Amino acid sequence: MSSRHRWAIAIWAAVLLVGCASTPSPQEGARLSPEARDYLTEALDLMQQQSLHRAEVDWKAVRAQAFDRAGEARTPAETYPAINGALGALGDHHSHFFPPAEAGEADGGPDVVNAPTARQLPNRIGYLALPSVNGSDRTYAEYVRQGRAAAAATDRAGACGWVVDLRDETGGGMWAPLAVAGPILGDGPVGGFVTPDGKRAVWSIRGGVPYQDDSPQASAEGVTPLTVPNPPVAVLTARRTGSAGEAVTIAFIGRPVTRSFGQQTFGVPTGNAPHRLSDGAVIVLTGAAETDRTGRVHDGPIHPDEEIDTPARKGTDPTLDAATAWLSTQPACKS
Known part of the structure; x- marks a missing residue:
């Protein structure tokens, strides 16, 4: 990483x-x-x-x-x-x-967009992969635009539940992937930052848009409500899921009808801020821990609900298979 x-x-x-x-x-x-x-x-x-x-x-x-x-x-x-x-x-x-x-x-680094992808899996299950993203505001906006469009197209095809794949979310900006996942997360508080002196900043979703306290962190352009509101969700994580990927993982913790699969995350669920020194150097300093919607502070790797260490061989994906098997048992995907 x-x-x-x-x-x-x-x-x-x-x-x-x-x-x-x-x-x-x-x-x-x-x-x-x-x-x-x-x-x-x-x-x-x-x-x-x-x-x-x-x-x-x-x-x-x-x-x-x-x-x-x-x-x-x-x-x-x-x-x-x-x-x-x-x-x-x-x-x-x-x-x-x-x-x-x-x-x-x-x-933020160079403007290279590694866009989210979405598709429909068997049994009307939607699949959304959220890779890491880093760069300028333009990079983040393009990531959100492409991700929202892909998720909306998959939803229109009929999605009874969703797999949200964070296994390639290795870090970068957290707000762009949250903006793409916003309609799936649903409106309401989803997590936050807390400093050692107890100051808190709340993450929430409002109309599909991520907020920090009362400040929107992405545009509302392209937000499309889900055809099936509040669907069951399976979240996939791996050991490389880190930093921003862990923030998105945390946002799903405590969400109703949600279960995580895969491996424990990298282990840096913390918030950073850049500080410029007098010669122009920058210290990006960890200054806040992250909490889920229940208020629990996360420290170190985040363990999935169902740990799967079976190595993926060519043409197989045991983690995805376990996630889709669980989703297929949920009432929304049985009807």
């Missing part, structure tokens, strides 16, 4: 300019130049103030190790290994550092 896949869950913050670092103690970074020392302090202060696990970190040790690793750094760039080391010590496995030359990746 690439770093790009793993960072880009957008939360309530956009880009924070971190300009004022605290004054380090005389012992911290005594061998560094003043410029390098202030820069490393700036980054460490950000982590200490806003990281998800900040209360569990031995900051005295982390800071001492970072300044020791920076050695005799003269420039901000020479402190980058120390910053990466400190991020690794946070324990969230989701924060990431982008030097100035790579900072554009923190804004």
